[in-house]
Amino acid sequence: MTTKLALMAATALIATPALAENLNVVGSWSGLPLHKQYEAPFWTKTLPEASGGDLEVALTTHDQMGLGLGDIYRLLGQGVYDVAMTVADYAVADAPELEGLDVPLLALDAESARAMVDAARPMVEDIYNTRFNSHVLAIAPYPPQVVFCNAEISGLDNLQGKKVRASGRMTAKFLEALGAEGVNVSFSEVPGALQKGVVDCAVTGAGSGYSAGWWEVSTHLLPIPLGGWDSVVTAINLDKWNSLSETQQTVISDSIAAEFEGPAWASAQDALVNDIACLTGNGECPVGDARGMTLVEASQADFDKARAILVSEVLPDWAERAGGDWASRWNASVGEVVGVQVPTN
Known part of the structure; x- marks a missing residue:
């Protein structure tokens, strides 16, 4: 009888499928194309299927959860959820060195932006490991952060003296060096701010501005990447990552790429x-x-002036805030790709 019971128990164990690993995932802005077209389908359908049911996902977004933008990666590091993705610029208060990922006006097309991000990735991985107890899975772009103005402009020089909502700290520093006033306004508050004259112009992705109706309160569009490409970093809590099997890690890494x-x-x-x-x-x-x-075409003089300001004022200011050897690391990686060097006296 004992032998029969043992055999039945062993047979039951063999027949019982292994329990799936559950991942609690917090996506970026729920209403924007990156989430709707890529994030949501990947996490809810593509990854579970690629894993053969070994990985299951519960997906929400940070705006649906009402999270403070600066808290997203902090909470990830604490293990409140397993995976999070949002704009890297939201985390620069905790990690100023992260600003070097997405410098404004250095990459003018998607191919150049991808090369810049790939060059920066080893630095980004180190930052997320040490600052946010997390492992980087992917870095994807919002479309470049362009300029919407509720005022007549004909080029970059016309931003001087205007109040401009920036999309990140380095963009704000650039605007100040240009002679504009950087104003801190949340994305959802921008239409009202433009309408009431709280700001004259605002920086965001062209698609985001279209989806959010900024065209209703703006007259002129300057489509240069004044706010960079607003890189969205997807990261997984490091303890969670280390708890996964090698097979699960490989499925996630290969599938997400x-x-x-x-x-x-x-x-x-x-x-x-x-x-x-x-x-x-x-x-x-x-x-x-x-x-x-009204579409405003930037001139070569605009780009030349922008690069001069970046090299002489914006990047040195960042290097001082970041501290350590981050400027040297940036020069040897991103700087080589974009042909710009941060002065390191």
Whole structure:
């Protein structure tokens, strides 16, 4: 009888499938294309299928949870949830060295931006390990952060003297060096601020501005990446990552690179062209009604002036805030790719 019971128990164990690993995932802004087109499908469908049911995901977003933007990675490091993704700039108060990931106006197209991010990735991985007890899984772009103005402008020089909502700390420093006043306004409050004259201009992704109706309270669009490409970092709590099997880690790493990060980058350049068409009517809008904002073309003089300000004022200021050897590491990686060096006296 004992032998029979033991055999039955062993047979039951063999027949019982292993329990799936559950991942609690917090995505970026729920209403924006990056989440709707790439994040949500990847986490809710692609990854569970790629794992053969070994990984299950419960997905929400930081805006649906009402999280403070500066708290997202702090809570990730504490293990409040397993995976989080949001704009790296939201974390620079805790990690000023992270500003070097997305310097404004150095990458003017998606290919250059991807090269810049790839060069910065080893630094970013070190920052997330030490600052946020987390492991970087992916870095994907929002479309470049362009300028919406409820005032007549013809180029970069016209921002001088204007109140401008920046999309990150380094962008704010650049605006100040340009002679503009950087104003801290949350994304959701920008339409009212533009309408009431609290700000004259505001920086965000062209697609984000279209989706949020900024064209209703703006007249001019300057489509240069004044706020960089607003890199979104996806990271997993380091303790959670280390608890996964090697097979699970490989499935996550391979799947997220091929099915999330790669496609998001591949669509970034076309997304900018389409978003500009949607905002200005210059071209076909594939997602809705085209609007009538005035398209302002930046000149080569604009770009030359911007690079001079970055090298002489903005990057040295960042290097001082970041401290340590971050400027040297940036020079040897990102700087080599974009042809810019931070002075390190």
